[in-house]
Amino acid sequence: xxxxxxxxxxxxxxxxxxxxxxxxxxxxxxxxxxxxxxxxxxxxxxxxxxxxxxxxxxxxxxxxxxxxxxxxxxxxxxxxxxxxxxxxxxxxxxxxxxxxxxxxxxxxxxxxxxxxxxxxxxxxxxxxxxxxxxxxxxxxxxxxxxxxxxxxxxxxxxxxxxxxxxxxxxxxxxxxxxxxxxxxxxxxxxxxxxxxxxxxxxxxxxxxxxxxxxxxxxxxxxxxxxxxxxxxxxxxxxxxxxxxxxxxxxxxxxxxxxxxxxxxxxxxxxxxxxxxxxxxx
Numbered sequence: 001x002x003x004x005x006x007x008x009x010x011x012x013x014x015x016x017x018x019x020x021x022x023x024x025x026x027x028x029x030x031x032x033x034x035x036x037x038x039x040x041x042x043x044x045x046x047x048x049x050x051x052x053x054x055x056x057x058x059x060x061x062x063x064x065x066x067x068x069x070x071x072x073x074x075x076x077x078x079x080x081x082x083x084x085x086x087x088x089x090x091x092x093x094x095x096x097x098x099x100x101x102x103x104x105x106x107x108x109x110x111x112x113x114x115x116x117x118x119x120x121x122x123x124x125x126x127x128x129x130x131x132x133x134x135x136x137x138x139x140x141x142x143x144x145x146x147x148x149x150x151x152x153x154x155x156x157x158x159x160x161x162x163x164x165x166x167x168x169x170x171x172x173x174x175x176x177x178x179x180x181x182x183x184x185x186x187x188x189x190x191x192x193x194x195x196x197x198x199x200x201x202x203x204x205x206x207x208x209x210x211x212x213x214x215x216x217x218x219x220x221x222x223x224x225x226x227x228x229x230x231x232x233x234x235x236x237x238x239x240x241x242x243x244x245x246x247x248x249x250x251x252x253x254x255x256x257x258x259x260x261x262x263x264x265x266x267x268x269x270x271x272x273x274x275x276x277x278x279x280x281x
Contacts, residue, residue, distance in 0.1 A: 003089060003091070004043055007065070007089060007091055008045060010065055011043075011065050011095075012026075012135055013134075013135075014061045014064055016137075020051045021048070021049055021050075022050050022138070022141070023048040023100070023136040023141035024045060024047050024134045024135040024136075025045070025046050025048075025128075025131035025132060025133050025136075025141060026043070026044065026134060027046045027096075028042070028043075028044030042091070042093065043091060043094065044094045045095050045096070047095055047097050048097075048141065049097055049098070049099060050100055052080075055074050058073060058074075058082055059073065062084055065093075066087050066089070067086075068085055069087045069090070071083070071084035072084070079096065079097070082095040083095070100140060103124070103128075103144070107124060107125060107128065107147060110122060110125055110156065111125060111153065111156075114156040114159050115156075116204075117204070118197075119164065119201050119203070120217075121160050121204050121208070121214060122208075122213040125148050125214075126213035126216075127216070128144055128145055128148045129213065131145065133145070156208070157208045157211060160204055161209065161273055164201035164202075165201075165268075167198075168198060168201060168261055169258075169261055175195075175201070176198070178194045179191060179194045179253060179257055180257075183250050183253040183254055191245075195242060195243070198257070199239075203224070205264065206224060206230075206231075206232070207224070209267070209273070210229060210230050212227050212228055221236060221239060230267055230270075230271065232266065233263040234263060238260040242257065242260065
């Protein structure tokens with residue numbers, strides 16, 4: 001057992017003693033998908049709860065698991081969580097707290113009701129499917145994980161494309177249109193902001209068409225190349241041309257966005273997806 005896994009199990013055992021905890025699972029790159037973690041990968045423990053865990057109990061767990069050389073506890077920026085660097089090992093610990101009922105709803109909305117989001121639609125589904133269970137005394141997580149073994153619903157696949165595709169360039173406030181305006185203004189912050197949103201919808205479409213569950217915000221290009229049978233032409237080159245910009249490239253940015261999206265549309269058409277693409281001026 002690796003040092004990361006041993007430490008994760010130790011921390012999970014401490015959380016398991018708390019009455020508020022329903023289940024605990026190891027997620028992220030240290031989860032059950034081997035080969036995607038590296039030396040920079042942290043420990044992502046998802047703690048599923050029935051009620052809030054008092055801060056003093058969480059501080060005690062940090063201390064009993066070896067203490068922290070640095071800590072940021074009681075975070076609420078992206079949902080409740082605690083992060084610290086384990087003092088004996090230097091390993092980064094990322095604890096994310098999820099209300100158990102809330103997570104049940106998220107899974108049901110996607111798998112059973114086929115509801116799409118603006119990017120990242122199937123991330124929770126994938127995370128739960130590939131998590132390593134550390135604590136699940138009543139079988140709640142095992143039941144949820146079994147639900148996440150479902151086949152990719154065709155209606156969900158269609159809904160993800162239907163929702164996300166117009167955002168790329170078919171409507172007036174599309175990402176492509178906003179990027180074009182930002183490029184004319186040479187507004188680098190706005191360009192970065194809208195490119196990130198464009199790629200969120202772009203990859204949600206790409207993974208849906210391939211019936212692949214979304215891996216999250218890291219290594220998306222690598223994941224697509226390794227797991228997607230259907231890929232837009234020149235995907236790596238098109239993405240690189242958008243992200244490795246210098247000042248002289250900014251006027252060419254709209255043309256590069258158009259090339260990226262043209263190649264995506266060609267792939268969609270090859271799979272029988274119909275859509276409207278109206279260039280904005």
